[in-house]
Amino acid sequence: xxxxxxxxxxxxxxxxxxxxxxxQNQKVINSTPLVKSEIQLEFEExxxxxxxxLKENETAGLKLRIEKDRGSLFRxxxxxxxxxxxxxxxxxxxxxxxxxxxPYTILFFIFTVVPVLMSLVLxxxxxxxxxxxxxxxxxxxxxxxxxxxxxxxxxxxxxxxAVITGPVSYIMAFVFAWLINELRPLLxxxxxxxxxxxxxxxxxxxxxxxxxxxxNYGYANSILMQMNIIQEPITxxxxxxxxxxxxxxxxxxxxxxxxxxxxxxxxxxxNRELYEAGAIDGIKSRWQELWYITLPQxxxxxxxxxxxxxxxxxxxxxxxxxxxxFPSIEYAGHTIIxxxxxxxxxxxxxxxxxxIATILFLIMIIANLVVRKxxxxxxx
Amino acid sequence: xxxxKILIDDDETVAGVELSKEEKKRLKRQEKxxxxxxxxxxxxxxxxxLFFYKIEKRRRIKKKKRVSRSIVGDISLFLLxxxxxxxxxxxxxxxxxxxxxxxxxxxxxxxxxFFQNPTLDNFKDLSxxxxxxxxxxxxxxxxxxxxxxxxxxGHVIIASMxxxxxxxxxxxxxxxxxxxxxxxxxxxxxxxxxPTYIIFSLAGLIDTxxxxxxxxxxxxxxxxxxxxxxxxxxxxxxxxxxxxxANEFQIYWRIVMPLVKPAWLTLIILLFQxxxxxxxxxxxxxxxxxxxxxxxxxxVAGGVARxxxxxxxxxxxxxxxxxxxxxxxxxxxxxxxxSGMK
Numbered sequence: 001x002x003x004x005x006x007x008x009x010x011x012x013x014x015x016x017x018x019x020x021x022x023x024q025n026q027k028v029i030n031s032t033p034l035v036k037s038e039i040q041l042e043f044e045e046x047x048x049x050x051x052x053x054l055k056e057n058e059t060a061g062l063k064l065r066i067e068k069d070r071g072s073l074f075r076x077x078x079x080x081x082x083x084x085x086x087x088x089x090x091x092x093x094x095x096x097x098x099x100x101x102x103p104y105t106i107l108f109f110i111f112t113v114v115p116v117l118m119s120l121v122l123x124x125x126x127x128x129x130x131x132x133x134x135x136x137x138x139x140x141x142x143x144x145x146x147x148x149x150x151x152x153x154x155x156x157x158x159x160x161x162a163v164i165t166g167p168v169s170y171i172m173a174f175v176f177a178w179l180i181n182e183l184r185p186l187l188x189x190x191x192x193x194x195x196x197x198x199x200x201x202x203x204x205x206x207x208x209x210x211x212x213x214x215x216n217y218g219y220a221n222s223i224l225m226q227m228n229i230i231q232e233p234i235t236x237x238x239x240x241x242x243x244x245x246x247x248x249x250x251x252x253x254x255x256x257x258x259x260x261x262x263x264x265x266x267x268x269x270x271n272r273e274l275y276e277a278g279a280i281d282g283i284k285s286r287w288q289e290l291w292y293i294t295l296p297q298x299x300x301x302x303x304x305x306x307x308x309x310x311x312x313x314x315x316x317x318x319x320x321x322x323x324x325x326f327p328s329i330e331y332a333g334h335t336i337i338x339x340x341x342x343x344x345x346x347x348x349x350x351x352x353x354x355x356i357a358t359i360l361f362l363i364m365i366i367a368n369l370v371v372r373k374x375x376x377x378x379x380x
Numbered sequence: 381x382x383x384x385k386i387l388i389d390d391d392e393t394v395a396g397v398e399l400s401k402e403e404k405k406r407l408k409r410q411e412k413x414x415x416x417x418x419x420x421x422x423x424x425x426x427x428x429x430l431f432f433y434k435i436e437k438r439r440r441i442k443k444k445k446r447v448s449r450s451i452v453g454d455i456s457l458f459l460l461x462x463x464x465x466x467x468x469x470x471x472x473x474x475x476x477x478x479x480x481x482x483x484x485x486x487x488x489x490x491x492x493x494f495f496q497n498p499t500l501d502n503f504k505d506l507s508x509x510x511x512x513x514x515x516x517x518x519x520x521x522x523x524x525x526x527x528x529x530x531x532x533x534g535h536v537i538i539a540s541m542x543x544x545x546x547x548x549x550x551x552x553x554x555x556x557x558x559x560x561x562x563x564x565x566x567x568x569x570x571x572x573x574x575p576t577y578i579i580f581s582l583a584g585l586i587d588t589x590x591x592x593x594x595x596x597x598x599x600x601x602x603x604x605x606x607x608x609x610x611x612x613x614x615x616x617x618x619x620x621x622x623x624x625x626a627n628e629f630q631i632y633w634r635i636v637m638p639l640v641k642p643a644w645l646t647l648i649i650l651l652f653q654x655x656x657x658x659x660x661x662x663x664x665x666x667x668x669x670x671x672x673x674x675x676x677x678x679x680v681a682g683g684v685a686r687x688x689x690x691x692x693x694x695x696x697x698x699x700x701x702x703x704x705x706x707x708x709x710x711x712x713x714x715x716x717x718x719s720g721m722k
Contacts (some may be wrong), residue, residue: 087552090551090552091551094551094552096627096628097545097549097551097554097628099628100542100545100628100629100632101541101546101554101557103538103542104538104539104541104598104603105542105557107538107595107597108564108598108603110579111572111576111579111594111595111598112560112564112572112598112600114575114579115572115574115575115576115579118575118579119574119575122574129581176461179458179460179461180461189709191461191465192709192713193702193706193709194465194468194469195464195465195468197472197702197705198468198471200653200701200702200705201697201698201702202656202657202673202697202698202701203673203676203680203694203697204471204472204475204694204697206680206694207471207475207478208471210474210478210687211471211474217487217491219491222491253468256468258601258716261712261713262716262719264713265713265715265719266716266717285453286453299720300721300722301720303720303721303722307565307566307721311566311567311568312568314568315568317570337568337570340574341570341573344573344577345662350574353574354574354575357571357572357573357574357575360567360570360571361571364566364567364568364571365567368566
């Protein structure tokens, strides 16, 4: 601020000096001795008086103007010094928005932002809810990756589940939404219900437990035995080789959730005229139509769907607990979240659980950001 | 001059005026073109002819839209859809039928999908079981209703209240808040379960129903969908209300809220599904505060002896959210059209 102000001050003082000089010069010019007639002298005198009066007026005006400028300068300095208050002022003017946002933001901070930060801090401590947490550095993380064999299993299972169910469910959601979109309205809403219902129907996925039950009353066993593929029932849910595949099937069955609805909505919003234009431009198959016209228009929905699908595929837990048991046989259905629940809810080792949560948090955020970056490139 | 104009306007021969050779050629070419596309000159038709012609034309345009469709592809994709639809519907149909099967049919070999002689025995057993339970069953029911109602209403009001300024106004901090909400969509709520438990125990909310209701207020997907939906409200409407002297809260309540009805219906359904299936988790210990879903899960966990009642329970748990969804499907789809993320 100061440089500019100094400049302004300097220019103003210069102006004042110039003014004084001018006045002196004028005096010098006027006072040059000359031989004149009386009338002329009188006239000159009058003129001189007049000019002087004028000059006085002018100087007074100038002085006033300078003073005024100085005043505004002071005001400017004042404003500069209260620079921070402009923000305060804006906040004051828009205070009603803050009143509206405040309740949600406070709750959001308490239940989302603070817990994330807390688990980050707690992951470096030993904390059992009774004593005050003690700082132990990277010990929790070291224990997780070096000593804890179960965590490695959980990590592996989560990776398998996420890598298979994530993309497959994403593609499934899109393909079915796309196929449904061509049906007539009544049939369309019926099929939407059929595909969406599994994800909202509570604990109906327990039916899969009956379908894959280990005796020959189970559907899978009875069908396979009738077809003479197997001779005696398979113990689906007790065999570590099968558990994870059953979990994948169940998860896929109930994975057509919010993103599926979002795709349907997005497809309905695609401009119909573009299809006709595309047909004229030489699009021959439905696949070309899908790739060149439909997909680019649905980019934002695709992004949203990806976020929802990735998050849910990395957070498989309740299905595993209810179908494979907790803990499951040979930890075959153990995921990072069940491991987290094990330490957080059962053993009350909050520091250790926080370390697990932090790792999962990082995995989820990184996976999402990477996929978003990839999806952003698809259209271009 | 006048004659020239007539010549230009009428493309057919005007009486007494011979057309030049070139023009005749041009006309013939045009006729060929029209024939090729099956189009006729509409001005030369009678009324009835025109009517049928227009219907024909519309049908042809409809067909034209399907130019990029092969019949084989249509059928095979439809079969694929049916196959996966069956895969998706099978467990639902099974659990629906199982609720009406008598015990003998539940353990039939080979197992059958549909019931042969439906009974309501399972539901009678269920009501018997409920009468015997330690805590009166109406208590569980009331708990679930209360949790669902309070959580849903609170969330819809608070989230839409926050969504309106975030969507329609700019103020210091608005972008930060919204980007944090978007980031929070990227991780599951289980990640923050441990610290949340600590916060609740510090606040003394463990073993109260508030421990389930209050976090539901801060459900992030709800705010996200609401904000995206509100962004398409015309700004002029809000400005004109402001000129009429309404303050922001009045604008939000009187103008914005009625306009975003589909969005808040969607939030209600999303929240309803979550809270309806919530079994209290690790937050509620007292038996008389537990929600319905917990006691029903207990019945399901009863094992083979309770297969009949368990399937009745599953039917109850399943039918409520599905009914709610059926009733509000079009509104939800309308909201989801705005769900896009950049």
